[in-house]
Amino acid sequence: MADTADESRGAAIWAWYGLGVLLMTTLFAFVVRQMLSLVAPALQTSLGFTDLQLGMLQGLGMAVFASVASYPMGWLADRYGRRLILALGVACWSLATGLFAFQQSFGGLFAATIGIAIGEAGLAPIVFALIPDLFSERQRNSANFIFYGGSLLGAGLGMALGGAMLQGLAEAHHAFPSWLAGFDPWQLAMLAIAVPGPLFFLLVLTMPLTKSGGGAVRTAAVDEHAPRDFLPYARANRATLLCVFGSIFAMAVAMNSGMMWFPLALPRAFGIDPTTVGVGLGTAITVATLIGVVMAPALLKLRGRGDALEPVRAARIFVALTPLPAALLPLTTSPFQAYCIAAFQGALGVAASSLMPGVLQSLAPPALRSRVLALLGIVNALALAASPLAIGAISGLIAGPRGMLLAITIVSLPSLIASAVLIGLAPKPYAATLRAIRPHYSEETP
Template sequence: MVSGANRAGTVGEAVAVESDIPSGGLRWAWYGLGVLLMTTLFAFVVRQMLSLIAPSLQTSLGFTDLQLGMLQGLGMAVFASVASYPMGWLADRFGRRLILALGVACWSLATALFALQSGFWGLFAATIGIAVGEAGLAPIVFALIPDLFPERQRNTANFIFYGGSLLGAGLGMALGGAMLQWIGGAQAGFPDGLAGIDAWRLAMLAIAIPGPVFFLLVLTMPLGKRVGAAAVPAVGEEAGGHDFMPYARTHWRTLTCIFGSIFAMAVAMQSGVMWFPLALPRAFGIDPTTVGVGLGTAITVATLAGVFLAPLMLRLRRANCDVDPVRVAAIFVALTPLPAAFLPFTSSPFQAYCIAGVQGALGIAASSLMPGVLQNLTPPHLRSRVLALLGVVNALALAASPLAIGAISGLIEGPRGMLQAITIVSLPSLIASAILMAFAPGPYAATLRAIRPQLTKELL
């Protein structure tokens, strides 16, 4: 057991490392952040392609809406949720770079195997492989950022990574749609061995090819001397503070409000991203591959708007309070149900893209504040476990949304039934998210006072 004097010395050394960072080390930190952003973009391309090829799976393999919901919900989300915490646990003990690199290898191999399957259960198994490989992405990345950056620059790195990763999601959707369009148009000129292969299979094989490159980039990514410093408990913490459950029982109101709001928002956001490629062709008779370009563009614009809205609102408040990010997030979340209510009344794909863009910008503005909020409300030695919960919550939302919409859309007749199903699921979810976030500032302030007593005067 570490004595109080030794622990104080260790913490002092960790603080000294963070407060005196050579410029060369900081350059390597920004390089590491770039590697993490590119790896996350790669993961998003794989994930978005699973949505874009949904119409092709129905055409070539005769899948029902419920089966597609199982692939995107149960296959991706449930198993990602189950694997998220163990991946975080492994990363803390055997090296975050190593586990993240193995995750890249896992989802790349599973993506290639997905293209070779012809039955539902083979595709389901390959989807599980993709989900398990990507399960540790969010908790490991947000655990690596404190390893790379000193505290004074950590929020900037969090914000850049979050905005960049979401921008990559939109770009991945657009690039995926463009790839499917190109393969579909150029397939007649391919060699005989490729000309007869379904376009969706060729697309999945193509996006698996960069896997080894990202595996090596992550595995060789340099880290600063702060690795493991965050795991050292602060001076004066009792032994029980090492356990997650005592912390969760003490601050359950804060965790319920924050994670509950994140879950409800994720359900609504996933409903549009996953089902628009199928809902818009049914409602408006357009080519499914064009939805990737249109929706990807809308997501890209929404991301750019959202990542600027959050700091702008914080600046307009002109307050220096650690609770402000939660209060600002509550404002954005409260506005998200408004555009969602108009979705069933759209008369063109452009109107649907506009609704997705406005709703997405508000949701992204709120969500971009959450990484810093979660890091602030958690003691350093518990941070990886709480960040793993973020992956679990998002994965559960990914499971709930496709299954709910797939089941509801089967009960509604007509070409606009799926648009109505998206609204039936997303609108109550957004309202619930707004209510939970509205109640969050009080419990959140109490948690900050307990963890960081020096903030007491600022929070009163």
């Protein structure tokens, strides 16, 4: 009995350590991603890029290639080991980030961005497939909330630190030695965030694994009735997948609209220094994350039902409220008001989005978990592609300094309404999917 208890405690310690490594690695990826947005004004100033070209870098470069690589990365992770594939992904995006700093042409920057996208493509399917293997179902929601909240908190902190780094490099540029003076501050910032890559590569590669967490999906504990082939499963549950992933896509389009373009939209609208936007927006994101990741478990606890449908029902409450702050953005008269709107909308979006990993883990049969979760990366990547391109194209048609703020609203508001409609329709088909893949599941149809 004592030996069993010791083994259980040891497994729990290694599981939380593994989650810590996954969280730190994801934070590193978010910092890289946020810096690509923060250097956009500098790229436009020093290289003369248009809004559409910036949209192509942040949209096509990051999103399309991440989308293409996501499913193969999930398949490789299941087949050859999630730890190995994730470590190789870290190496890929770190090297590409360093190479980004040495490019002076649109083609070179686009190619480096593709390398970052391919390296980061495996994060979602690998991490979210690992969490159910590392943790029991009782602990899984807690691990999901901690990971999701921590990664988004890191995104906000990364935005703030990135803005401070760019500002500091710009102010101290005259004091650099001659061999660094030829680099622009944006180049030095990209080099700086590439430096920790080897450390994270080693952390992931040497991460201790539980007996079930390292490679192929467990099969011994899988219900014999659970589907094992992806296409028949997808056809049988297409209504569920359409509602859930459609809502995630529409929400991601709206959230990316603000995240990607605020660093350019606010200086234009209010005449502020672009280097200060990172600190203000990063603070707003941090506040939104802290509030959002608390609201989601608080609502679940308040409702107290504890069945597998509760995350979907809770998500539709949060998503239904997100169009309200989006509609107020064109009425802002100061950067502070814009940051407040970003924080309000972000908190609702974070609360809804933090519930989605648990929703997807429940609807995915264990034998198909990495492939189903790979769809999350694909959907988010497609949203990342659509949002910058749409806003870049629309803002060019609207004259005046507030044109980009209006373009953000034009894209994000309909997207949030569509997200609310789709997640509102999700509970009924979702319950049917649970009954199909879990023969012992019983829930009254909503």
